[in-house]
Amino acid sequence: MTVEVLADRGARARRDEEVDVVIVGAGPSGSVAALHLARAGISVVVLEQGEWPDYADYTGARPEHELVSTKLWHPNPNVRDNPNDYPVDTSTTDINPLMFAGVGGSATLYGAQWMHFLPSDFRVRSMDGVAEDWPFTYEDLLPYQLEIEREVGVSGLAGDPAYPPRGAYPFPALPMGSVGQRGALGMEKMGWHWWPGSNAIPSEKFGELNPCVRRGTCLTGCPEGAKSTTDRSHWPLALKAGARLVTRARVKEIETNEQGLATGVVYVDANGRDRRQRAKVVILCANGVGTPRLLLMSGGSRTPDGLANSSGLVGKRLMMHPFASVLASYQDPLDSWRGPFGQQVYSLEFYETDESRGFVRGSKWNCMPSGGPVGVSGATGSKVYVAESGRFQDFWGANLHENVARRFGHSLIWGIVGEDLPEESNQVVLSKDLVDSDGLPAPQIIYKVNENSNRLLKFNIDRCLESVRAAGAIETLVSTPVRESGWHLIGTTVMGDDPKRSVVDQWGACHDVPNLYVMDASTFPTSGATNPTATIMAVALRNTRRMIAERRNQKVA
Amino acid sequence: MSDENAFLVLADFLIPAHGKMPKFSDVCGYADVEKSLDFRIDLKSGFARGIAVGPATGAEARLESLNKEDGEAFSAITTIAIATYYMSPRVRELIGYPGQENVPYDSKATQIYLTNGSLGQVVARGRKYRPTPGL
Ligand SMILES: Cc1cc2nc3c(=O)[nH]c(=O)nc-3n(C[C@H](O)[C@H](O)[C@H](O)COP(=O)(O)OP(=O)(O)OC[C@H]3O[C@@H](n4cnc5c(N)ncnc54)[C@H](O)[C@@H]3O)c2cc1C
Numbered sequence: 001m002t003v004e005v006l007a008d009r010g011a012r013a014r015r016d017e018e019v020d021v022v023i024v025g026a027g028p029s030g031s032v033a034a035l036h037l038a039r040a041g042i043s044v045v046v047l048e049q050g051e052w053p054d055y056a057d058y059t060g061a062r063p064e065h066e067l068v069s070t071k072l073w074h075p076n077p078n079v080r081d082n083p084n085d086y087p088v089d090t091s092t093t094d095i096n097p098l099m100f101a102g103v104g105g106s107a108t109l110y111g112a113q114w115m116h117f118l119p120s121d122f123r124v125r126s127m128d129g130v131a132e133d134w135p136f137t138y139e140d141l142l143p144y145q146l147e148i149e150r151e152v153g154v155s156g157l158a159g160d161p162a163y164p165p166r167g168a169y170p171f172p173a174l175p176m177g178s179v180g181q182r183g184a185l186g187m188e189k190m191g192w193h194w195w196p197g198s199n200a201i202p203s204e205k206f207g208e209l210n211p212c213v214r215r216g217t218c219l220t221g222c223p224e225g226a227k228s229t230t231d232r233s234h235w236p237l238a239l240k241a242g243a244r245l246v247t248r249a250r251v252k253e254i255e256t257n258e259q260g261l262a263t264g265v266v267y268v269d270a271n272g273r274d275r276r277q278r279a280k281v282v283i284l285c286a287n288g289v290g291t292p293r294l295l296l297m298s299g300g301s302r303t304p305d306g307l308a309n310s311s312g313l314v315g316k317r318l319m320m321h322p323f324a325s326v327l328a329s330y331q332d333p334l335d336s337w338r339g340p341f342g343q344q345v346y347s348l349e350f351y352e353t354d355e356s357r358g359f360v361r362g363s364k365w366n367c368m369p370s371g372g373p374v375g376v377s378g379a380t381g382s383k384v385y386v387a388e389s390g391r392f393q394d395f396w397g398a399n400l401h402e403n404v405a406r407r408f409g410h411s412l413i414w415g416i417v418g419e420d421l422p423e424e425s426n427q428v429v430l431s432k433d434l435v436d437s438d439g440l441p442a443p444q445i446i447y448k449v450n451e452n453s454n455r456l457l458k459f460n461i462d463r464c465l466e467s468v469r470a471a472g473a474i475e476t477l478v479s480t481p482v483r484e485s486g487w488h489l490i491g492t493t494v495m496g497d498d499p500k501r502s503v504v505d506q507w508g509a510c511h512d513v514p515n516l517y518v519m520d521a522s523t524f525p526t527s528g529a530t531n532p533t534a535t536i537m538a539v540a541l542r543n544t545r546r547m548i549a550e551r552r553n554q555k556v557a
Numbered sequence: 558m559s560d561e562n563a564f565l566v567l568a569d570f571l572i573p574a575h576g577k578m579p580k581f582s583d584v585c586g587y588a589d590v591e592k593s594l595d596f597r598i599d600l601k602s603g604f605a606r607g608i609a610v611g612p613a614t615g616a617e618a619r620l621e622s623l624n625k626e627d628g629e630a631f632s633a634i635t636t637i638a639i640a641t642y643y644m645s646p647r648v649r650e651l652i653g654y655p656g657q658e659n660v661p662y663d664s665k666a667t668q669i670y671l672t673n674g675s676l677g678q679v680v681a682r683g684r685k686y687r688p689t690p691g692l
């Protein structure tokens with residue numbers, strides 16, 4: 001049976017049926033849980049507010065790409081203005097959260113940079129005296145990381161001395177273009193760490209994934225079907241194993257009984273009708289903004305501050321990885337519109353704490369191509385590469401031609417991801433006036449970039465400028481902190497052993513509602529400084545395995 | 558002034574001839590502009606406002622006031638101008654841009670960093686991570 005037929009069959013909701021598990025969200029975390037539960041013979045329904053991707057809509061191979069993608073495939077839901085997304089109230093945040101609704105989730109637009117957290121990320125309290133240690137270690141998670149890599153089809157090169165020894169990647173690293181070589185040259189001149197990029201982009205045909213042809217439009221959807229997203233890596237297998245997926249199904253409430261146990265969810269279907277999906281277990285995989293939003297919308301009069309919120313921590317401790325970028329132009333051609341856009345090279349030189357720098361924890365850098373002429377001109381759009389300037393004339397007229405001549409095909413970008421430390425004042429709350437297309441309250445983000453992050457970014461930008469200049473840069477442009485950079489949404493239902501100081505336990509089960517789970521990055525006590533999806537999927541797999549093993553002991557309504 | 562002229566005057570101010578590069582109206586017609594707007598219907602109302610008043614005061618002053626008073630219109634005019642210009646096959650040829658092309662490669666080919674010793678130096682600098690067992 002084809003994936004289309006299976007998907008269609010799954011889309012029909014069955015009235016009043018109780019399933020073993022209902023999952024909210026079909027992004028990376030929800031897809032992992034669905035696949036493994038279904039394979040274990042557990043009945044599972046996934047509710048996703050977005051739709052299946054249509055690869056013909058990805059414009060990467062067409063001339064109008066730069067024009068269309070800055071709207072249709074913009075990572076900020078407020079710019080896309082698509083009724084499948086919920087809007088976000090960003091009036092009280094320094095950084096806009098970025099995400100996408102659909103089968104495959106926000107990874108539809110991700111750069112596919114594939115990084116494990118490092119050992120110290122799980123031990124920040126013990127090592128650096130800040131925030132909290134995780135309830136488990138790097139070593140505990142590694143087997144799940146490696147299993148997920150095989151499911152996703154990651155390409156990379158083992159042997160990086162910034163990590164403990166690990167096995168080979170499933171696929172060889174993608175070719176390093178001139179951009180990566182120039183980035184590495186600067187690091188080599190400084191004697192600093194760099195390594196060929198690891199990406200969730202198989203370099204060879206893998207299942208439903210085609211080999212990458214370096215089209216370089218990964219951040220706006222891969223028209224080749226080469227970037228690994230779970231609509232291709234996981235869903236064909238999950239549907240065959242019996243999982244059901246209902247798209248355009250927006251969950252509005254988690255229901256509970258008198259004993260405080262979850263009994264299922266209510267969702268708005270594609271026709272705007274309310275429907276109920278009863279389930280023995282509910283799993284939230286709606287990301288660091290969508291998950292606390294749903295908990296805050298649930299609970300009714302029994303728990304007016306939101307479901308599973310006796311600690312008062314639902315929505316709090318939001319971390320978004322303040323980000324800076326350095327664009328560097330060179331005299332020589334670097335073919336810098338060619339992909340992969342993910343990361344050709346990364347550096348963990350400044351990852352670990354060195355207190356002499358005036359801040360704790362550190363950063364991860366990734367070297368990427370700079371893209372097409374419209375983007376590098378800095379004249380319009382999100383201005384990711386160029387600091388705001390008062391005068392429009394700086395970007396237009398003869399300046400436009402000169403900027404494009406200097407940068408287009410001749411430049412690279414180093415992205416600098418800084419570890420974000422948890423603070424309760426950085427949080428997701430429900431907006432009082434903004435609503436989504438179903439009239440449900442939108443999330444509001446209250447977030448300030450803290451002093452540690454400001455110092456961290458400044459230090460790293462200064463080092464980055466040294467590196468690119470050592471490799472011969474003739475022009476540099478810095479953007480910090482980039483407002484449109486909240487692509488990592490972490491920490492809003494923190495895990496821990498103490499129900500007073502955490503929302504879920506180390507397996508993702510809510511302390512207050514033992515048959516309600518969270519399996520996305522909301523549970524992370526700290527954020528690390530690497531891109532989080534590898535760790536999100538590995539933690540989801542670890543939790544799912546445990547749920548399967550303990551199914552007979554699961555408390556249900 | 559027609560819509561067509563009103564826009565082309567602004568576009569030629571934003572993208573004039575310079576060195577080997579042609580000005581906007583040398584390589585793009587108004588039909589190209591309309592095609593771009595069809596890809597971005599969200600920009601149509603801002604675009605219409607941007608060209609509604611002819612640039613009696615001159616293109617620069619007009620753009621200056623749009624930039625200050627109607628950001629949406631300024632953004633629509635500039636986005637359509639720049640995107641249409643860099644979609645032009647002639648402009649792409651001049652700057653050496655084939656578009657986001659397909660470049661197949663041999664995934665098994667040995668990468669240069671493995672043969673020129675550069676990656677070897679990273680490895681030689683030794684372990685960077687802080688081990689945590691026992692903590
Ligand atoms: C532009 C961009 C670039 C990125 N680049 C990288 C990268 O290079 N490397 C990396 O590791 N990470 C990257 N990320 C982050 C990565 O996409 C996320 O970490 C990952 O997608 C999180 O997976 P998730 O399943 O937890 O959440 P999501 O992928 O956000 O999925 C959540 C799903 O839940 C659905 N949902 C939410 N609320 C409801 C509701 N009430 N009812 C029904 N459905 C609901 C949403 O529609 C969505 O599909 C990037 C993100 C963006 C936006």
Ligand code: SF4
Nearest residue numbers: 212215216218222339
């Ligand atoms: S670089 Fe590869 S993965 Fe990225 S869009 Fe192009 S073909 Fe797809």
